[in-house]
Amino acid sequence: MNNLDFIGKHGKAVSVAKHDYVFMQGDDDENLYAVRSGLLKAYYVSPEGKETIKSFLRPGGMIASLTAAHKKEACTFNLLALEDSQLVKVAFSDLYEAANQTHAIALEMRDFLLVLSMKKEQREYEFLNLSAEERYQKFAHENPELIDQLTQNDIARYLGVTPVALSRIKKRLR
Amino acid sequence: MNNLDFIGKHGKAVSVAKHDYVFMQGDDDENLYAVRSGLLKAYYVSPEGKETIKSFLRPGGMIASLTAAHKKEACTFNLLALEDSQLVKVAFSDLYEAANQTHAIALEMRDFLLVLSMKKEQREYEFLNLSAEERYQKFAHENPELIDQLTQNDIARYLGVTPVALSRIKKRLR
DNA sequence: TCAATTTTTTAACCTGGGTTAATTACAAAT
């Protein structure tokens, strides 16, 4: 189910009800979370109160505020449950240390970070090369289930446009 | 100098003159490159011929087309020398295998990928949350040397705008 | 030094998306 064996063995279960926060921007939560069930969103809020969504998390997904976890800084984004969710957490530093001690764990971590890097490069590609309309089409195509589960507001904030703009894009496409 | 000991020991030197390609979009170059000297740009070209820049590479930097290297697909971008450059390369699969065998190498790889992930998250943040003007100011602030070395064209294509737009942004700021 | 080329700026015009606000459509709860 989960790529990180270490989390299975050493993780602590965390349950969050719909609309609960796992952590908030400004916290210093240094944990890595693996999602077992449910649906969550990781999102930034700007000083002016504007929201943008970094990613959606579904079962099998993992997330940590890497800067918070690794550089001991405050979390730069919020993690909020969109549905009742079950997660498992471990202190990032424990995982990091365990990898230093144990080859197999270092490999798990490498593979996790390789997948994460590829995902983030993909997103970079989309922002650099695709229009908002194309990003929407790609997202809809790759995440047919999410399209119904999420509000248009959240989808728009993930794509980097306003909900009003996304409404116009959808109209254009039909 | 270089974080990846493995490359120092097993890498092959590669020299490229200014305006030479290290690899091109469509190639299946499965190597990881570490930059020893010089300056390069990694960039996409769309089917319509539009260019966008993924990243600039300076001494100490490392790059691979991760999908090409790991998933055995074709490179999705070009790597071009903006100045005469020296690089060292290793087959990504050799590095991956060596990490499987040797704990220390797995750790080097983990650390490299952790840094890469953090950089890419940073860029995601910038596209999601900053205007073109703010991205330019941040880039100029964090890369004072590059600002003189690069053409405005390249800076613009890195920021995700046209050179004309960047010229306007600079005018606005002075 | 002068011609050729590349880079940068400027201008005119257009378009996608932001903003605000009002309207409509849905959903949940009593």
Next chain:
DNA sequence: ATTTGTAATTAACCCAGGTTAAAAAATTGA
């Protein structure tokens, strides 16, 4: 069923940035 709140659509207006083209400035090379 009716209220209450939330989500989505629409409209009007504005602006940043795209596009095209021309002009000016800076580099490069012979």
